Amino acid sequence: MTTPQAARTPVIEVSDLSVRFPSLDSGSEVRAVDGVSFSISQGETLGIIGESGSGKSTIGRTLVGLLEPSDGELVFDGRSSASMSRREWRARRRAFQMIFQDPDAALNPRMTILQSLVEPMKIAGGRSAAEMRDIALESLEKVGLRRDMAQRYRHELSGGQKQRVNIARILPLDPKLVVCDEVVAALDVSIRGEVLNLFREVQKELGLAYAFIAHDISVVAQISDRIAVTYLGRFVELGGTDDIIDRSLHPYTVALLSAEPQPLPPELRHRKRMVLEGDIPSPANPPSGCRFHTRCPWATALCAEKDPEWRELRPGHHVACHHTTPEGLPPQPADRRPPTD
Ligand SMILES: Nc1ncnc2c1ncn2[C@@H]1O[C@H](COP(=O)(O)OP(=O)(O)OP(=O)(O)O)[C@@H](O)[C@H]1O
Ligand code: SF4
Ligand SMILES: [Mg+2]
The missing domain is CATH 3.40.50.300 (P-loop containing nucleotide triphosphate hydrolases)
Structure with missing residues (x-):
């Protein structure tokens, strides 16, 4: 695979x-x-x-x-x-970036999508306003959203679209x-x-x-x-x-x-x-020993006493x-x- x-x-x-x-x-x-x-x-x-x-x-x-x-x-x-x-x-x-369960978490409701996309680039520094705008719009396209979505606000997007914007936000940071x-x-x-x-x-x-x-x-x-x-x-x-x-x-x-x-x-x-x-x-x-022993159908007395070792039983x-x-x-x-x- x-x-x-x-x-x-x-x-x-x-x-x-x-x-x-x-x-x-x-x-x-x-x-x-x-x-x-x-x-x-x-x-x-x-x-x-x-x-x-x-x-x-x-x-x-x-x-x-x-x-x-x-x-x-x-x-x-x-x-x-x-x-x-x-x-x-x-x-x-x-x-090293993180995307969360709540698609709203990283999107400020008072910012347009474009502003939300530009924000992490501003913090990172080193790019002009025009460059950041162009990169933001390209990122939107990369995640399958139209450029005109950039003018919308968070509440005007579906959950899936917001999660796409969250991916687009991190792309310019080269994670x-x-x-x-x-x-x-x-x-x-x-x-x-x-x-x-x-x-x-x-x-x-x-x-x-x-x-x-x-x-x-x-x-x-x-x-x-x-x-x-x-x-x-x-x-x-x-x-x-x-x-x-x-x-x-x-x-x-x-x-x-x-x-x-x-x-x-x-x-x-x-x-x-x-x-x-x-x-x-x-x-x-x-719990003592193996932490799973209180719920494990295979548990024996040994399991309550001794922490099992981390073993490689098959390759990898x-x-x-x-x-x-x-x-x-x-x-x-x-x-x-x-x-x-
Ligand atoms: N800031 C914190 N202060 C105190 N305890 C915390 C804090 N963050 C997490 N914990 C505790 O650490 C343990 C692990 O929490 P964590 O959020 O990593 O679990 P999780 O596997 O992500 O769970 P879930 O599937 O519910 O998201 C839990 O007992 C949680 O209550
Ligand atoms: S058999 Fe014993 S060691 Fe293995 S998971 Fe169950 S309690 Fe833990
Ligand atoms: Mg969790």
């Missing part, structure tokens, strides 16, 4: 990233992200999936510099962020990595495909790297080269999209995929439905689970098997 990840240049390398927030209720810290490592290469899309609160947006915000890591290292083009001056870091950040956080979730299902295609076309033309965050596995599977599965601030599985979908090794991934409803293409539909019991625990007080396919094997999970314990449907 894609070029092997190792053959491409990493745009960003993240080692042991942790992000903690003060918790007002418990007095302890919320470990929103807790020791996550990965890299994303030029032209590659890394999909990030997981339940609400698993730390996906926190990872994304940290990549673009909206949040500071509490621990760990971010390396851009071979240089550690810790070794950069503030000025260098600011210049570097321009190459290398774009974090897409639930970018089609607020759009009507009928136009999601078109907007996803646009993300793909822009990526191909500019060689962009994407971190593509979504709840919806069918969306992530359509656009991603590799997928990382998050649970309570950790990655539990990371591998090529086909491996994750067809040969998942982690019980949590199996549960997520089995819960996926019909819109998933037939080849992505999974075996028997596995219902996860209980809510996702609090990241201020995560990593997983954190005591009991899985390169061939997949053993049969589920009989007393915890779901009824056949």
Whole structure:
């Protein structure tokens, strides 16, 4: 499906990233992200999936510099962020952009679309007003919108058109990595495909790297080269999209995929439905050992005691689970098997 990840240049390398927030209720810290490592290469899309609160947006915000890591290292083009001056870091950040779920978030209601397109270029500096206007209009065309849309205001555009403008806004900044956080979730299902295609076309033309965050596995599977599965601030599985979908090794991934409803293409539909019991625990007080043990049908006493290692069980396919094997999970314990449907 894609070029092997190792053959491409990493745009960003993240080692042991942790992000903690003060918790007002418990007095302890919320470990929103807790020791996550990965890299994303030029032209590659890394999909990030997981339940609400698993730390996906926190990872994304940290990549673009909206949040500071509490621990760990971010390396851009071979240089550690810790070794950069503030000025260098600011210049570097321009190459890392984020698009959000809410298409209105980055568009000022009092500005015309043209003004919204010019604004990030003004902040970046170095271009005349005429140049910025021309580039803005070209960018609009690149995302499939007519030039006369430039005179409209935010409320005069549909959700899909606004998301196109949000893509057009970042093109003149010559980004290398774009974090897409639930970018089609607020759009009507009928136009999601078109907007996803646009993300793909822009990526191909500019060689962009994407971190593509979504709840919806069918969306992530359509656009991603590799997928990382998050649970309570950790990655539990990371591998090529086909491996994750067809040969998942982690019980949590199996549960997520089995819960996926019909819109998933037939080849992505999974075996028997596995219902996860209980809510996702609090990241201020995560379970001992494997964080998933309180909900895992395969859990044993070992799982509550010992944190599983992050192992590469198949080439490029990593997983954190005591009991899985390169061939997949053993049969589920009989007393915890779901009824056949
Ligand atoms: N600024 C903050 N202060 C305190 N806690 C935070 C802050 N931002 C996020 N959190 C907590 O960190 C955890 C991870 O949040 P995050 O927004 O990254 O999750 P998510 O996977 O993006 O969830 P969703 O799918 O709902 O968007 C959650 O428990 C959240 O409440
Ligand atoms: S380590 Fe144990 S609890 Fe964790 S996912 Fe594997 S089997 Fe389940
Ligand atoms: Mg989020």
